[in-house]
Amino acid sequence: MQETRLQRHVRAPWRGLALWLLSIPAMLVGLWFITVISMITSFVGVLLFPSATMLLRERLDAYRVRLNRWTDVRIARPYLPEPEKEPGVHGVFKRFIALISDPATWRDYLWVVSDPFVAVFTAALPGLLILYGVWGYAVAIFAGDMIGHYGGSDWYAYVHVTEGYGRDTGRILSTVAVATACIAAGYLIGPWMLSFYGEWGRAILGPTKKSELALRVQHLTETRSEAVDASAAELRRIERDLHDGAQARLVAMGMSLGAIEHLLDKDPEKARILLAETRASSAKALHELRDLVRGIHPPVLADRGIGDAVRALALDHPLDVEVSADLPARPEPPVESAAYFAVSEILTNAAKHSGASRVWVDLRYADGMLRISVTDDGRGGANLEGGSGLRGIERRIGTFDGVLAISSPPGGPTIVTMELPCALSSPKISPS
Structure with a gap:
């Protein structure tokens, strides 16, 4: 169901925070990935690299799914086609070379390194503003005195929080005004920040020109093979229908006409019966041929x-x-x-x-x-x-x-x- 504008503004800040929180498991996977890279000079690193790469791709697929669902951008999986699996050491090295030479592998790592900092100033910023506004209400209502008493920060935005805060009406109103402005700004800019973050996601997580071309070639190869198989199956069906239907009837009609030719002088009545049967067979054969043609390409x-x-x-x-x-x-x-x-x-x-x-x-x-x-x-x-x-x-x-x-x-x-x-x-x- 299509979201209304109000729903987008209400949901966007929390979606942005959810995307920012995804960076925590993604960073852990990124740490494991770079650890495997550090072992690449040994065969252990070569063995572990494919699984680490697949784990990284799985985590970033979570971003693609959410960005495709929550923003107007569409991000396709950018990875180059993998070679067919081969047994033995040769197959291991072949897959390792294919994965490590895929530009998307390194763009994925660039994402997990940079995204936590980018997200906090884009997708997560509206949600953080709203939370900061909620904290401002808490300061204005009951937390102001405790902040100074327990030695905490005595500033909320530009408002100075001191002891006796609860009796200072001017500072309470200033705090409420700043908190309200933060909440309103968070909901207001939420969709735009989320869209900006989506464009950032498409730039890093989307396919490059090289991968687009490779994926296009793979798709065309698969569809061409399927089209050839479908055409071959269709030809076999037509051949079977002709052999079992119209062709068999035409052969029978030829035999009947031969029998009629011999019966014309000896038994005209029986020849007349065979002619009627042959005419009925010809009508059935014509009907079957029409059905066959209709199945290939209907006249209408x-x-x-x-x-x-x-x-x-x-x-x-x-x-x-x-x-x-x-x-x-x-x-x-x-x-x-x-x-x-x-x-x-x-x-x-x-x-x-x-x-x-x-x-x-x-x-x-x-x-x-x-x-x-x-x-x-x-x-x-x-x-x-x-x-x-x-x-x-x-x-x-x-x-x-x-x-x-x-x-x-x-x-x-x-x-x-x-x-x-x-x-x-x-x-x-x-x-x-």
């Missing part, structure tokens, strides 16, 4: 675009499906096809597993993204690990750098959202 998708194609899906769906499409033009054909089959799979899952009675499909294009959300009023509980085909959808749209997000709390509703980057072409008008 080619002629009318994804909006009308999804509406056609909705008409044939057992549930009550409402489709809303606001597309100024048509996406690129490969993206359109991937999006269509993804929606088709999600609707199938909704009918099989959700227990829903209604489904809403919304298609929009904005900021270079085709955004599709499918919402049902079912029982919820869907996830990528549930074996419901969502992982396959994620792989399918991942080929186009698309992303898939699922919100499905127990009891519902289930919302599946997809975003695919694409350009729009001119709308294609079907022939009359």
Whole structure:
């Protein structure tokens, strides 16, 4: 749920303090990391370095998760792909070299060394101001006399705290005024300080150009491999459907026509019966071929675009499906096809597993993204690990750098959202 401005101002100071407190365990991990570095000249240091690096990364992932959740910045994991694990000493040294040569490893250490000092003047500052203001109220109400009596600091900001403080109305009012100003300033600047801290986090904890390129290459390699595997599986399915369906019927029709040719003169009545059966087989073969073509690329998708194609899906769906499409033009054909089959799979899952009675499909294009959300009023509980085909959808749209997000709390509703980057072409008008 989107936070209101008031909620952001109330929560930001305490979130900043929480981020500052994270520096305590992070500093301990950093001390262990630098201790391992000091042993790097021995084989013990080489053996311990990967585990120390992974521990450091785990701690800094806690920062990334919170900054992504609490600020407007988005920080991806910046680490270069690790080599495949190999047994023996060679594998140990290979992993050690990969980790120690990753710039993100040393940026992580820079973070744990510098962050406690940066955070206290950015993210934690609003919370500290509020706490200082609360202390000011305590001084004004009951602690002023005790401070001087027990030899403590006798100043609160610019107000001099002395014995007999409780009877000095002017100093009490001055203390309350300063304390109130500190609290108000803390809540006022909280979101801005947290955002500034988020930018600092992105600068140090985010990926460098080198790691972005390496991660991009890795992603493209994985999606290309998945696309090749999916295409091979699709070709095998088409071959199997042709072999077991239309091809078998066509072979049978050929044999029937051969028999009819011999029966025309001897037994015309039986030839007429075989002709009727052959005609029925040809109709079934044509129907199977149409179903096969529809499964490869539906004609309505080619002629009318994804909006009308999804509406056609909705008409044939057992549930009550409402489709809303606001597309100024048509996406690129490969993206359109991937999006269509993804929606088709999600609707199938909704009918099989959700227990829903209604489904809403919304298609929009904005900021270079085709955004599709499918919402049902079912029982919820869907996830990528549930074996419901969502992982396959994620792989399918991942080929186009698309992303898939699922919100499905127990009891519902289930919302599946997809975003695919694409350009729009001119709308294609079907022939009359």
